[in-house]
Amino acid sequence: MGFFSKIAKGLTRSRESVVKEVKGAFGKGKLTEQVIENIEEKLLAADISMEVAARIMEDVRVQAKGEEIDSRQLLTWMAESTRNLMPETPVWVAKAKPHVILMIGVNGAGKTTTIGKLAHHYKTQGMSVMVAAGDTFRAGAIAQLEKWAQRVEVDIIKHQEGADAASVAFDSYAAAKARGMDILIIDTAGRLHNKGHLMEELRKMVRVLRKHDEALPHECLLVVDGNTGQNAIQQGQGFNAIVKLDGLVVTKLDGTAKGGAIIPLCREFGIPVCWVGVGEDLDDLIRFNREEYVQGLFLKEEVELIPDPTALPEGKTASDYYLGV
Ligand SMILES: Nc1nc2c(ncn2[C@@H]2O[C@H](COP(=O)(O)OP(=O)(O)OP(=O)(O)O)[C@@H](O)[C@H]2O)c(=O)[nH]1
Ligand SMILES: [Mg+2]
Known part of the structure; x- marks a missing residue:
């Protein structure tokens, strides 16, 4: 399954509520204040913030110039506006050897699982990968990462449960450097952004890593659960203050x-x-x-309209549409 159908599938539930409002209640006509308000409400339900929803609808209002439009046009403008509100994702490049990635986030966000997937990704690209069991706090966390490391066949650096997470980070860098690894991904314990002592531990991990090299970590990725919605903003603020x-x-x-x-x-x-x-x-x-994301969020409602892939419109192939695979 390619990126497109996967993200489109992932966003089905968010898309449905917005698209239903636009197609069902609006359909075709002039954009009245009532229509705009109703759509804004659906955007808020998909956890697009008030500020962002208002920006999107203002853009659409300007584009429409008070003329009659149909739902497809409206959704396309909404997608365009949304795309322009998001920073573009850079092409990934290794910053050094080893390129060090630190994964942080609240409990259960998906850090360790993402490390397994990322290790797999870089390995299939021909790079050597090492993972570090920097979650020494939660029972079973080291074993969980070890399982992933075995599954994707990458090296792992670990200490005992309860050991100092900062020294795991420090040692893993030394080991990755000595072994000539391309990528080092460091796991950390889940922590709430308002738990002072755990945030202090994270600060220490970064400080200690920087004894090796001021540029470390090369990539600090905040992992957030997509279901958390806008609470993730508070989480992010807490982490941003530390690293x-x-x-x-x-x-x-x-x-x-x-x-x-x-988006927010x-x-x-x-x-x-x-x-x-x-x-x-x-x-x-x-x-x-971001292009495919906004398409997944606003435009792939065509799935209901084209139930039979053998009956596609002329010039279209099945891959032009999301077919719910
Ligand atoms: N459906 C789904 N489940 C996921 C995804 N990513 C992670 N999970 C699940 O979410 C749960 C928590 O994932 P972990 O990777 O252990 O999360 P964590 O952030 O390392 O958790 P802690 O170490 O306890 O802080 C696991 O059951 C994962 O299988 C995802 O993209 N989709
Ligand atoms: Mg974990």
């Missing part, structure tokens, strides 16, 4: 109705979404692409 965030990983976009939360999140922090998790398997990680 500079480089990008977001939004997990569990499969099956959430809150897929819109991505990356606007708030001015950082791009780098990866999106759409399931629990190794391949269920996608490099984010």
Whole structure:
């Protein structure tokens, strides 16, 4: 399954509520204040913030110039406006050897799972990968990462449960450097952004890593559960105060109705979404692409309209549409 159908599938629930309003209640006509208000409401339900929803609808209002439009046009403008509100995801490049990625986030966000998927991704690209069991806090966390490391056949650096997480980070860098690894991905314990002592531990991890090299970590990724919606903004603020965030990983976009939360999140922090998790398997990680995201969020309602792939309109192939695969 390509990026497109995966993200489109992941965003089905978010898309449905918005598209239903636009297609069902609006259909075709002039954009009245009432119509705009109703659509804004649906955008809020998909966890697009008030500020962002208002910006999108203002853009649409300007484009429409008071003339009659249909729902398809309206959705296309909404998608365009939304895309322009999001920072573009950069092409990934290794910053050094090893390129060090630190994964942070609240409990259960999907950090360890994402590390497994990322390790797999880089390995299939021909790079050597090491993972570090920096979650020494939660019982079973080291074994969980070890399982992933075995599954994708990458090296792991670990200490005992309860050991100092900062020394795991420090040692893993030394080991990755000595072994000539391309990528080092460091796991951390889940922590609430308002838990002072755990945030202090994170600060220490970064401080200690920087004894090796001031540029470390090269990538600090905040992992947020796509279902968390706008609470993720508060989480992000807490982490941002401790360590500079480089990008977001939004997990569990499969099956959430809150897929819109991505937009206020990356606007708030001015950082791009780098990866999106759409399931629990190794391949269920996608490099984010804002164009395809907004299409998945606003435009792929065609799935109901084209139930039979053998009856596609002329000039179209099945891959032009999301068919619910
Ligand atoms: N459906 C779905 N489940 C996911 C995704 N990513 C992670 N999960 C599941 O979410 C749960 C928590 O994932 P973990 O990777 O353990 O999360 P974590 O952030 O490391 O958790 P802690 O270490 O406890 O803080 C697991 O059951 C994962 O299988 C995703 O993209 N989609
Ligand atoms: Mg974990």
